[in-house]
Amino acid sequence: MGIADIYKRLNPQTSEYLVYIVKDLNEQQKDLLASELNELTDKELYSAISILTRLSSKQISSIIHKHELGGPLLIMGDSVANKRMILAHRIAYLIVVRGIKPEEILGITFTNQAAGYIIDMVSSLLPDKVLIDMNIGTFHSTAMRILNEESFGNVNLQKLGYKKTPFYRVIIAHERILLLKRSIKEAGFDEKETPLTTAMEEISKAKINLLPPEEYEKKATEKMSKN
Structure with a gap:
């Protein structure tokens, strides 16, 4: 099943969005997108197209990238705002299209502002999804969360190189x-x-x-x- 099969399931306006989405993608990217979108329910399909609408082909190729086919994804040279936007849309795409649970996604940023931006954008892209367990934060807040989760009962702290420790705090x-x-x-x-x-x-x-x-x-x- 290809892109043509997807058009049959869409209303005219959404079909136009899909035309724009795929027009500059290469054949491998089109095949990947078609194979994934054809597996979705109608509701999921419209949500996926909404995520990819009004983006450039370069942005779309980053969002739908699959490391099993192309290896790890590294985005260089773009503005900070563009990288944040791509990351937020990619997270939304992973949840809707690839069925990844929000709590299984880890996004690490340098600043709280960036983390907040990504969380807000993913929430706006997926208003019907419960994203409270999504793991988006700075290096420090992510490390603190891991320590908080592991230190109660001292589970696996040894893996971090520590002996059993009942208490810790971050020094200033x-x-x-x-x-x-x-x-x-x-x-x-x-x-x-x-x-x-x-x-x-x-x-x-x-x-x-x-x-x-x-x-x-x-x-x-x-x-x-x-x-």
Whole structure:
């Protein structure tokens, strides 16, 4: 079944929308879209076309992309607003067309504003869907949610490298500096010879490279022995 079969199920106005949606897609993208839309109920079909209406072919190709066919999707060069819009429409498309449950989707942003924008846009695209369990947030809020879910009963905290811990909290900026000063002193280093900025940069590098403390200590010891 192809695109032609979908037109038979649509009213004239929605058919015009579909013409615009598919006009600049390549054959593989048209086949993918046709195979997915033909599996939908009439209500889902109209919702899917509504999600894709008034978008460019480039935006549509990103939204309907399937990693099993084309590998991971990376969008570069577009404005921040356009990336947010594509992400919101893709989430809506995954829910309506591919049957992904909202709680099984994870969207991570850099700012609360971006997260709020995406949540609001998905909600406007899918007014009939209950999206309360959709996981959209910043890196920090997502990490906090995971810790909150896992720490009650201490389930799987060991996977994060921690022993069984009944309580945790996020430290604020000046507390981080105080803890770092104390750690430098307890380790026997001279604070004057170990600038806090340097220590914080090293910690950030280790986090970015996912280096556990033991491995970082080994690398640091090797580096010091060479000097």
